[in-house]
Amino acid sequence: MTREVRVAVFRPDDERLADAVELLDSLGATPVPDPMLAVEPTGAVPDAASYVVLTSKTGAELLAESGWSPGAATLVCIGPTTAEAARTAGWTVDLLPEKYSSTGLVDLLADDVAGETVAVARSDHGSDVLLDGLRAAGATVEETVLYRLTLPEGAGQSTVMAASGDLEGVCFTSSLTVENFLAAAADRDVRDEAVAGLNDAVVGAIGDPTRETAVANGVDVDVVPDRADFEELACRVVEAAAPTHHD
Incomplete structure (x- = not known):
């Protein structure tokens, strides 16, 4: 047995x-x-930006429920699950990194974001690796906390x-x-x-x-x-x- x-x-x-x-x-x-x-939603949504980065399915779903839209921004998703939620909301996903991580996102965007505004929409426990990496690449980075994660x-x-x-x-x-x-x-x-x-x-x-x-x-x-x-x-x-x- x-x-x-x-x-x-x-x-x-x-x-x-x-x-x-x-x-x-x-x-x-x-x-x-x-x-x-x-998950405790904050109700916040990102401001207009050249690039919008979504790092979770939860974030994408909360933005969709709020009626937010990426508009003309280049929409970047951390991986296929987040991308699927974004597409379900009716948005076009423009970019996906090869490595589904903050480092992968930085590698994907580093050569293109100098002088651009990048909105990073995520939880309150996101890594500084993403923000620091994009700023080092010359981007103006604006973080929006979409939800808090609690025990x-x-x-x-x-x-x-x-x-x-x-x-x-x-x-x-x-x-x-x-x-x-x-x-x-x-x-x-x-x-x-x-x-x-x-x-x-x-x-x-x-x-x-x-x-x-x-x-x-x-x-x-x-x-x-x-x-x-x-x-x-x-x-x-x-x-x-x-x-x-x-x-």
């Missing part, structure tokens, strides 16, 4: 979490949903499971999910035990920034997918966490 593979996922409590649970279930794992992020009340049951050795895998989808997981563990006085439990499990990070945050906090990372894609992350975590023997 194959041992149960329990995999925690920390996505916001919306269709992303529902889709993650469905995916993990289809892979034969037991999903442990524990939202570590809540939901009551989050953290998965930290107790980790501390008890009851998780076989976890899927961290941003640096903030790592930080909030550890904060929730600390609130329950199980931080050290939870980290030890993670290090006995298969830890997946969706990209290098998330991996670096985990490692900096004493968490060993076993899986980083080639693409910053949740489905690929989940598949690799389940594959690595699945027992290779039968009792």
Whole structure:
């Protein structure tokens, strides 16, 4: 008989979490949903600019709901999920970086934005790498905080499971999910035990920034997918966490 593979996922409590649970279930794992992020919209929208940069599906959807439009701006999206949300809103996506990260966006735009105004629309936890890189390339950069990311009340049951050795895998989808997981563990006085439990499990990070945050906090990372894609992350975590023997 194959041992149960329990995999925690920390996505916001919306269709992303529902889709993650469905995916993990289809892979034969037991999903442990524990939202570590809540989205609080600010109502802000970017001003007119030569370039508008969107860094998340959430941001694109909030702007669409507000009635905002990029107008004549060159619309840049960090990756295919954000681009899909922008196209669903009826906008033309002009540019996508090869690498779906702040560094990839800077590499994409650096040669073209000198003297231009670039509006960066994102959450309150965006990396300074993007802003600093675009300014170094000669752009005037205006950041618009579309939403704040907070730790939901009551989050953290998965930290107790980790501390008890009851998780076989976890899927961290941003640096903030790592930080909030550890904060929730600390609130329950199980931080050290939870980290030890993670290090006995298969830890997946969706990209290098998330991996670096985990490692900096004493968490060993076993899986980083080639693409910053949740489905690929989940598949690799389940594959690595699945027992290779039968009792």
